[in-house]
Amino acid sequence: MYNLFLDDERLPHGVTWVNLPSGPWTVVRSYKEFCDYITKHGLPHFVTFDHDLSVEDQNKHPITEVFKEKTGMDCAKWLVEYCMNNNLRFPEYEVHSMNVIGKVNIKSYIESFKSTIK
DSSP states (O other): OOEEEEOSSOOGGGOOSSOOOOOOEEEEOSHHHHHHHHHHHOOOSEEEEOSOOOGGGEEEOTTTOOEEEOOHHHHHHHHHHHHHHTTOOOOEEEEOOSOHHHHHHHHHHHHHHHHTOO
16 A cells, blocks of 8 residues: 655655655645546555645636636545545545645545545
8 A cells, every 4th residue: 555645846755734654655746647546556545635736737618718727625526436436445644735725625525525434
């Protein structure tokens, strides 16, 4: 099993404001990398989320032509669905994002899902 670190800029050793397990870490920088890595390698033992991801991971909406940024929240939602579809327990996690509202939203979403599992 592996630990997965989602952040478009930082590295795990640079995150000192939350307690993360010791490595090794696999670092992914975008929604696509996050989904692709888990799909190929299976569920991580531990995952930590950043909320705001880089501009490179934006998708243009086909009708409005407005960019919709994929965030750590999108990754959390994808991972919840992945766990549901594969009958897997959600991994241990942390949200290391400095975006306070984004952090609360990700944690609330995950905890809501986990509370439905017996």
